[in-house]
Amino acid sequence: MDRFLYLTFDGLSRGAVYAAFALALVLIWRAARIVNFAQGAMAVATAYAGYSVTNATGSYWLGFIVAIVGGLVLGALVERVVMRFVDHSSPLNGVVVALGLVLIIQGVLGMIYGNEFRPAPAPFSRDAFQFGGVALLSRYDLFVFAAVGAVVVLLTLLFTRTPTGLRMRAAAFAPDVSRLLGVPVSGMLTLGWALAAAVGSLAGMLVVPTELGLHPNAMDLLFISAFTAAVLGGLDSPVGAVVGGLVVGLLLTYVSGYLGATVAPMAVLILLVVVLLGRPDGLFSRAKARTA
Amino acid sequence: MTTIEAPEKVTTNHPKTKRLSPLLYVVPAAILILALTYTLPPFRNYQLATVGAYLCVTAGLTILTGLNGQLSLGHGALMATGAYTLALMQNRFNVLALGILAAVLVTTVAGGVIGLAAARLRGPYLAGLTLAVAVVVPSIASTFDETFNSDQGLTVALEPPPDAVTVEQWQAWVCWAGALVTVLVLAYLARGRFGRDMKAVRDDETAAKLAGIGVARTQVLAFVVSAACAGLAGALFAVLAQSVSPGAFPLTLSLFLVMAVVIGGLGRLSGALIGAVLLVALPEIAHSIAEDAGSQRLEGNLALTFFGVVLVAVMLAAPGGLASLRWKRNKQKGRT
Numbered sequence: 001m002d003r004f005l006y007l008t009f010d011g012l013s014r015g016a017v018y019a020a021f022a023l024a025l026v027l028i029w030r031a032a033r034i035v036n037f038a039q040g041a042m043a044v045a046t047a048y049a050g051y052s053v054t055n056a057t058g059s060y061w062l063g064f065i066v067a068i069v070g071g072l073v074l075g076a077l078v079e080r081v082v083m084r085f086v087d088h089s090s091p092l093n094g095v096v097v098a099l100g101l102v103l104i105i106q107g108v109l110g111m112i113y114g115n116e117f118r119p120a121p122a123p124f125s126r127d128a129f130q131f132g133g134v135a136l137l138s139r140y141d142l143f144v145f146a147a148v149g150a151v152v153v154l155l156t157l158l159f160t161r162t163p164t165g166l167r168m169r170a171a172a173f174a175p176d177v178s179r180l181l182g183v184p185v186s187g188m189l190t191l192g193w194a195l196a197a198a199v200g201s202l203a204g205m206l207v208v209p210t211e212l213g214l215h216p217n218a219m220d221l222l223f224i225s226a227f228t229a230a231v232l233g234g235l236d237s238p239v240g241a242v243v244g245g246l247v248v249g250l251l252l253t254y255v256s257g258y259l260g261a262t263v264a265p266m267a268v269l270i271l272l273v274v275v276l277l278g279r280p281d282g283l284f285s286r287a288k289a290r291t292a
Numbered sequence: 293m294t295t296i297e298a299p300e301k302v303t304t305n306h307p308k309t310k311r312l313s314p315l316l317y318v319v320p321a322a323i324l325i326l327a328l329t330y331t332l333p334p335f336r337n338y339q340l341a342t343v344g345a346y347l348c349v350t351a352g353l354t355i356l357t358g359l360n361g362q363l364s365l366g367h368g369a370l371m372a373t374g375a376y377t378l379a380l381m382q383n384r385f386n387v388l389a390l391g392i393l394a395a396v397l398v399t400t401v402a403g404g405v406i407g408l409a410a411a412r413l414r415g416p417y418l419a420g421l422t423l424a425v426a427v428v429v430p431s432i433a434s435t436f437d438e439t440f441n442s443d444q445g446l447t448v449a450l451e452p453p454p455d456a457v458t459v460e461q462w463q464a465w466v467c468w469a470g471a472l473v474t475v476l477v478l479a480y481l482a483r484g485r486f487g488r489d490m491k492a493v494r495d496d497e498t499a500a501k502l503a504g505i506g507v508a509r510t511q512v513l514a515f516v517v518s519a520a521c522a523g524l525a526g527a528l529f530a531v532l533a534q535s536v537s538p539g540a541f542p543l544t545l546s547l548f549l550v551m552a553v554v555i556g557g558l559g560r561l562s563g564a565l566i567g568a569v570l571l572v573a574l575p576e577i578a579h580s581i582a583e584d585a586g587s588q589r590l591e592g593n594l595a596l597t598f599f600g601v602v603l604v605a606v607m608l609a610a611p612g613g614l615a616s617l618r619w620k621r622n623k624q625k626g627r628t
Contacts, residue, residue, distance in 0.1 A: 027503070035416035085608050091415030092363045097607045098556055099365070099547050103600030108543075110593035220543055224427050227420045265431035269424045273409055276421060280412070 002134045008250065009173025009255040011142040017207045018146040021226035022233065022241035023155070024200035025252020029235050031172045031192030033091075034083065035227070037098035040219030041105040042078065043204030046070040048109055049213060051120055060123040067205050068198050075197025076082055079190045106216040115216060122209035144206050150243055151199055152242060168192055221265060225252065228272040243284070300346050318472050325472075329464045337460035339533070339572050344467030344527035346568035348474045351561055352521025355478050357550070358559020359487060360514040361494035362410055367424030367522045368546030369429045370406075375536040376398045379446040380439070386449050388531070392470070395527035396520050403519020404512065406601025411511040424548040430538035445537025448530050467528045474521050475561055481517065482561075490514050509575045544596065574598055579626035 022037070028036045036042075050067030054060050073229040078101065086097050124143050128135035159165035170178040171188035179185050207222055208214055229248040233240020248268065275282070326345075329337055349367055355510040356362050379390035405424065410418050433440040440446065453462035476581025481487055487508045493498040497507050530536045575595040582590035 010526045036422065037416075037419065082604060082608070090361075092357070092361070093417075093607060095363060095416055095419045096550065097604055099550060100600045100603035100607065101595050103544070103547060103551070105600075106594070107597030110596065111589050114589050115593070160363060197447040199504065217543070220427050224420075226425045228424070231417070231420065260435070262431050265428045266435065269428045270419060272424050274416060276413055277409055278415065 003257065006128070006135055007253050009136045009141065010257075012246060013137075013144050013236060014210070014253055015246035015250070016144050017203050017210075017245075018222070018229045018249050019242040019245025020148045020199055020206070021149055021203035021222060022183075022229035022245045023151070023238055024232045025226060026233070026235060026241045027196035027199065029230070031189055031196070032083070033183070034080075034088075034098070035235075037095055037223075038078065038101035038105065038117070038197070039101075039197075039226075040223035041102040041131050041216075042071070042074050043200045043211075043222075044214070044219050045109060046074060046201040047204040047208050048113060050201075051118070051208075051214060064123075064205060067201050071198035072194045073199025074177040074201075075121045075194040076190050078197070079153035079193035080135030084186070084189075087132075089192045107237065109216040113214075113216075113265065117213040117215050119213050120208040126209070140209070149203060151202060152191055152238075153236065155195075155199075164191075185204060195281050221268075224265070224272075225249075225268050228268050228275070231272065232275050232282055234284040237282070237284045240282055240284035244282070258269060314476050314483075318476050318479075319490045322468070322472055323551065325464065325468045326526065330459045332614060334458055336360045337458070337464045339576070341464040341467040341528075341532055342570050343568050344471040345525050345532060346552070346571045347565055348528060349500070349522045349525035349549060350556070350564040350571070351478050352518040352525075353470075353549055354553040354556065354558055354564045354567070355482060355490075356514050356518035357553060358557075358563075359494060360490040360511060362511060362515065362517070363415075363417055363419050363550070364406075364410075364422045364515070365543075365546045365550060366406065366425035366519070367549050368523035368541045368543065369422075369426045370399050370403060370519050371526030371529065371545070372429050372536070372538070372541035373402050374523030375530035375541070376433075376440060376446070376528045378527040379448045379456040379536045382530075383446065383448045385392075388451065388466070392524065392527045393529075393570075396523045398501065399523020399526065400516055403516045404523070407512040407519070408517030410515050411508040421548060423543075423546075426543050427463040430540055433538040443538060445535055445540070447535045448533075450531065450534060463532055466531060470524050470528055472526060475564075478517070478521070479561055485508075486513070548599060550603050551599050555602060555606050 020044070024039055026035055027035060028039075033168050039267070046067045049070045050063040052063070053066040054063030057063070082097060082101065086093050088094060124139035126138045126140045128138045128141075130136075157165075157168060167178070167183045168188045168191060170181075170182050171185040172192070175185050178188075186225065203222070203226070204219060208218065211218060225248050226245065229244035230241050232244035232247060233242070251267060251271060252264045256264045259267075328340060331338060347537065348369060353364065353367050356364060377398040378391045381394045382388070385391070406422070409421060413421060427627070430443070432506040433445070434442040453459055457465075482490075489500070489505045490505060491507055493507050499505055500510075526541075533540065548571055549567075552571050553564060555570065556563030556565070556567035558589075575592070578595035578598060579591060582588075582594055614619045
């Protein structure tokens, strides 16, 4: 039972990271109807930048901020320089271009930093507190919950309470009408990419200390897990992405805890297959048209 | 069968392949390869063999993606399936023909399973699922490590080639025999009714259904055919390397394969050949550049970057660089 409790909290902490990453995928999907297959590689790139700054200055937080801002810049750059010019008449084109970006980013990172794992220290202790003799949560887990929670709240506020959020929703929902009404549609698209990439970078910064370390391929499995989470939530629903992320995080942790860490990727694959075949529109799909 | 033939219009995409009988280029190619293997030095022969092995999988993938519109990022995993099957068969029976046959059969079955799921998925969903398959390979190898021996992988027992030929020569023969048979079969399939069905399904599923084509059946069949080619390629790679390990089939391999067929020109077997040559030539060029620069980090990563840049450039410079998807642009003109 103690072990189950421990795994549950660990799973929720992992799930929070997947939720943030899935949220990034959903943001781009809603804005541009593209699944950004380069999300993982982009997050790795900004994590490398962040940890370079941390190593140079000794301040984790400076590196953290650099990674998030780097995400904003990289997201905007990718949209402005590459994605904008992709012919989207076939959904395959966007995917193929994103894969090209993955190759470029991984290649460049490998050239600059080398292909070995680099240790990435956590800003807080990862030793769990004891609650009545049971190890449950570490300071780092609390930090993860707080960071992801803050992102979710901020995004909700942005999209429901601010004029910019309204414009972004309008631009995604009815680009032509929005343009007629004076909404800078292409600017909103760039903003959407920038925000999504920044959220992805946050997820990357959060996940790196819990894994083996920094590596150009470090986010491959994270991407698959987050994609599964996003699909589980319906790919169109931010709430679904968060719930999906927590579900995938719990599943992965239980499977690693009880069956062995090597089985976890297979569990993700099986979950993805089951969801895609059983409920391709996700758990949170609704019959009505999209609301935003 | 009471089905009705697809309208003639969808079949006129590549009039060239209609006219030229595949035998007309496969037989001269076979003679050319045979002549080459007697003149090339061993290392070049090995590279020639690698091109042949790559050609098997790129040819299958270009048919699947180009003619049927299904993007698979999991062909590296299917190659791993074929390679491991061959290794296990060789280590038990040590009869190469039997091993290759088993590799193709097992991969065909695996492809059928994925294909059944794939037929219900579109665009990014299919890409995501097949990507997951590619990522899972090392995990399977380490979970069932009694069979697959985890990260170390397996060695492949092989009979030595006949005395008169060198190992590399023999490898080139085996690989190109596989490649040319694959190309021949695929060329005839693409020319015939199955090819028409695949294109019809790719272009407009509803119209295809109305014309009496089984959409799901065609998609599953396309995936199965393509998987069989990947299995053969995997088996040939196991023969070439005389070992198999998860490290030989990383996610980047699957991405490289997609890149190769996209750059070569989707849906064209000649494009698959260009792609296969690029897959061998580009890393080789990158390797020599890295060696001149004396930098270990450039090694491999330079090729990766180069592939990525070329892929993005092709996609942007010629949005119909996916030549076979060009019809879609025409259809949607005037909608924005």
